Amino acid sequence: MVLNIYQYVLDLPRWHFMAMLFSGYLFYYFVEVVKRPILAVKDGPLKQFLIKNVPEIEMKFWPTFWCVESRAQTVFASILRASVLSNIDYRRELFTMKDGGEVALDWLETNCTSDSPIIVILPGLTGESQAEYIKCLVMSANRVGIRTVVFNQRGLGGVALKTPRMYCAAKCEDLCEVLDHVRALNPHVKMGATGISMGGLILGNYLAKHADEAEKILTSAKIISAPWNVFKGCDSIQKPYLNNMLGRHLADSLCRTVDQYEILKSKEHDWDMSQVLQSKTIKEFDSHFTAKHFGFKDVDHYYTEATMHDKLHSIKVPLLCLSAADDPFQPLDALPLQDAETSSHVCFIVTARGDALPLQDAETSSHVCFIVTARGGHIAFLEGWWPTSHY
Secondary structure: OHHHHHHHHHHOOHHHHHHHHHHHHHHHHHHHHOEOOEEEOOOOHHHHHHHHHOHHHHOOEOEOOOOOOHHHHHHHHHHHHHHHOOOOOOEEEEEEOOOOOEEEEEEEOOOOOOOOOEEEEEOOOOOOOOOHHHHHHHHHHHHOOOEEEEEEOOOOOOOOOOOOOOOOOOOOHHHHHHHHHHHHHOOOOOEEEEEEOHHHHHHHHHHHHOHHHHHHHOOEEEEEOOOOOHHHHHHHHOOOOHHHHHHHHHHHHHHHHHHOOHHHOOOOOOOOHHHHOOOOOHHHHHHHHHHHHOOOOOHHHHHHHHOOOOOHHHOOOOEEEEEEOOOOOOOHHHOOHHHHHOOOOEEEEEEOOOOOOOHHHHOOOOOOOEEEOOOOOOOOOOEOOOHHHHO
8 A cells, every 4th residue: 555655646747746846845834833932920910911011912914834843943033133233333433341341332322312312232153243143133232222232342343352251151340340330331221131042151150250240230131042951951952963063163263263363272271272172062162161261170160150140049130031942052852941930020031832831820920921933943033934034
């Protein structure tokens, strides 16, 4: 019987065969991919606020028809945004740290006033203010009258290192100084912060370790596509083959970044730059450079300090978290969803496949919200037939 079916398929006209395949994919797309977001939250002010201000939660989420797989979303989102977004003409402010280091703060205030709210944006691993995903956020905020300032980490954004110190996910002293500076310049306006990927880890650690200070400075915060559990995130990005390719690309970017600066190549340092530049994975780079650079015992000690999933209870600033269940940099089981359920200030938005989420528990909490759509990727969330129209 199987042979008869196989022969029948072979004998079909080619267009019949293609029509069958297309129909099958259509069925899969409409049944498994297109989903109305699930809003799981107790009736109360938070739910009413979301329904009133985020109408998308009651609409179906339509991931790009030809790009639903997580790695494809991740890659094509970057390519498409880069192709349609021009460089932004920021107002650059060079800010000197207490230790003599220098960073660039890139402001966009077009069509805004001195009373307009401000969002401080922290890019990802080697990102800076002209990164495509940053420009997307900046332009979206500007369209609704919000001023933005992108905090380019040390050694990034075209600003050379003045001291032999870079940045890492577990250290937020630089962010403390930048936020204090921005608040001092704008003492009476609402101020928020958004961290993307590793920038989200830096922001999250600031919110947890400096909770009282953060509560005085920030009205709210948002973290997008952060690797909440760094150990599981590293394990995920090192899986063969596609994940590992993405991880190698990021490791290469890290190596190129530190290779620019002679100040980091002195033999007096604890790290061997020739060994650092041979790193093939993010974990190798962190083991050879980051952990030693910041005085951690080893890479596991660094990752323990950087990991955020066990620190949510310390956060006092209202925090909105957006992650995807299929994010290749962070598997679903690494997201601190249960911890978020006990926090009165943390809200998780998880774009998921619809299973393994404690939705019933969330419905009993007045401070936790899960919005579950169909797909996501890493800093991607492509939707529509031709997603460039959204940028």
